[in-house]
Amino acid sequence: MSSRAPSTSAPLEIGETIELEITGIAHGGVSVARHDGRVVFVADAIPGERVRARVTDARKKSFARAAVVEVLDASEARRPHVWAEAAVERAPEDRAGGAEFGHIALPHQRLLKAQVLADAMHRFGGVELAAADDDELGEALAEFVEAAPGDDEANGLGYRTRVRLHVDPETGAIGPYAARSRRVIPVASLPLASAGIGRIAPLEEAMPGAATVDLVDPSADDPRMLLGLAGEKTRAGEHDTIRELVEDRGFLVRAGGFWQVHREAPAVLFTAVRDAVAELIDEGRFDPAAGNLDLYGGVGLLAAAMAEAAGPGTKVTTVEVDGGATDDAAENLSELVGALAVTARVDRHLGELLRASAPVRDRLRRGTVVLDPPRSGAGGDVMGQLAELAPANVVYVACDPVALARDTRSLRDAGYELTGLRAFDIFPHTHHFESLAVFQRG
Numbered sequence: 001m002s003s004r005a006p007s008t009s010a011p012l013e014i015g016e017t018i019e020l021e022i023t024g025i026a027h028g029g030v031s032v033a034r035h036d037g038r039v040v041f042v043a044d045a046i047p048g049e050r051v052r053a054r055v056t057d058a059r060k061k062s063f064a065r066a067a068v069v070e071v072l073d074a075s076e077a078r079r080p081h082v083w084a085e086a087a088v089e090r091a092p093e094d095r096a097g098g099a100e101f102g103h104i105a106l107p108h109q110r111l112l113k114a115q116v117l118a119d120a121m122h123r124f125g126g127v128e129l130a131a132a133d134d135d136e137l138g139e140a141l142a143e144f145v146e147a148a149p150g151d152d153e154a155n156g157l158g159y160r161t162r163v164r165l166h167v168d169p170e171t172g173a174i175g176p177y178a179a180r181s182r183r184v185i186p187v188a189s190l191p192l193a194s195a196g197i198g199r200i201a202p203l204e205e206a207m208p209g210a211a212t213v214d215l216v217d218p219s220a221d222d223p224r225m226l227l228g229l230a231g232e233k234t235r236a237g238e239h240d241t242i243r244e245l246v247e248d249r250g251f252l253v254r255a256g257g258f259w260q261v262h263r264e265a266p267a268v269l270f271t272a273v274r275d276a277v278a279e280l281i282d283e284g285r286f287d288p289a290a291g292n293l294d295l296y297g298g299v300g301l302l303a304a305a306m307a308e309a310a311g312p313g314t315k316v317t318t319v320e321v322d323g324g325a326t327d328d329a330a331e332n333l334s335e336l337v338g339a340l341a342v343t344a345r346v347d348r349h350l351g352e353l354l355r356a357s358a359p360v361r362d363r364l365r366r367g368t369v370v371l372d373p374p375r376s377g378a379g380g381d382v383m384g385q386l387a388e389l390a391p392a393n394v395v396y397v398a399c400d401p402v403a404l405a406r407d408t409r410s411l412r413d414a415g416y417e418l419t420g421l422r423a424f425d426i427f428p429h430t431h432h433f434e435s436l437a438v439f440q441r442g
């Protein structure tokens with residue numbers, strides 16, 4: 001027999017306006033409140049506020065969604081939104097998406113991101129961030145998520161070197177989607193975008209027949225616009241190679257391929273991985289001649305960071321599913337004599353390595369794996385393969401804290417210890433951030 005008490009929640013109607021006390025932050029850029037015992041995820045609020053919010057989704061029994069329409073008691077961290085077209089003064093359905101923390105002071109955004117990471121690690125990873133008491137934990141969390149260079153001075157604006165806009169199929173109008181919807185919102189400006197993108201963004205034009213407009217502003221090339229046509233299968237910019245600079249190291253990248261969106265993010269992550277590997281070297285735990293891997297390697301940025309710490313002869317194989325990116329990785333890593341770029345799905349490649357000879361398996365066991373999976377994380381199957389491969393160290397770069405926490409649980413269950421955790425605010429004014437976790441085999 002079920003021991004669950006019957007729900008006493010009064011039904012909520014979409015469009016209804018309710019008053020809410022905002023009690024916390026959730027993963028995904030929304031705050032948490034309760035209404036008649038039911039959880040409500042609230043957009044455009046800040047924990048500690050009292051707001052009036054319009055119900056935007058009430059289909060689920062367990063929770064509803066709402067968006068702030070009036071702030072009754074404002075948080076001290078509330079600021080005028082950095083993007084007029086995303087502000088609470090607009091109707092929720094007319095607010096541009098992609099800057100869901102733009103109404104929050106930058107240091108407070110970082111505190112909320114640290115709370116999300118700590119909560120995810122506690123709930124899904126079984127890891128507690130250590131502190132003597134709540135005050136000390138609060139102070140540690142406030143400093144935990146590191147700012148990218150220049151962001152405090154620029155209030156976190158003008159950093160995006162990649163922006164995707166969408167085309168309204170009816171009118172041809174161009175703009176971002178509204179939050180949690182596929183409605184195109186025309187906007188007058190893109191405050192998070194770099195100046196180069198600002199110059200070429202066709203915000204006042206119409207492009208009937210196009211589906212997407214990708215704007216790219218490389219650090220060592222001119223900005224460009226890539227049009228995705230409705231119904232077209234090939235990805236725009238698949239064959240167009242551009243040049244990026246990280247410190248003084250050049251990288252070839254496909255214009256439509258993966259590259260971090262924040263101007264400073266490649267250098268931030270390159271340095272963080274280089275430093276993590278340097279620490280492993282100091283501890284005598286890194287073997288440059290071992291079977292080192294850079295999984296989900298893109299154009300080889302993090303393999304290059306590993307070699308920067310351990311020397312150009314470091315053996316490292318970068319594994320990436322996108323053949324164009326691997327071609328660029330081979331070129332980008334060509335001066336590193338120990339580096340190899342392989343086009344493969346990570347699970348298939350690890351499957352092959354698990355069938356390799358005993359000496360190869362031994363080299364892999366002595367190795368370090370850097371992995372930087374997409375938002376969904378590496379997942380149970382790949383983590384199981386990694387556990388079987390049993391490398392000495394794992395350096396995990398993560399863009400989703402919950403996926404990182406789940407994969408952390410898998411590694412801990414396989415006998416790894418989490419020995420380092422950092423986080424980087426490389427997506428100001430959004431809820432996104434990047435983490436770096438270091439694990440050592442026990």
Ligand SMILES: C[S@@+](CC[C@H](N)C(=O)[O-])C[C@H]1O[C@@H](n2cnc3c(N)ncnc32)[C@H](O)[C@@H]1O
Pocket residue numbers: 258259260269296297298299300301302319320321322325344345346347372373374
């Ligand atoms: C977050 S990006 C990281 C890229 C690179 N480490 C960097 O810092 O530029 C993730 C990469 O994983 C690739 N990818 C996604 N799924 C994959 C899979 N199953 N196997 C191999 N690569 C995959 C994507 O094409 C993308 O280049």
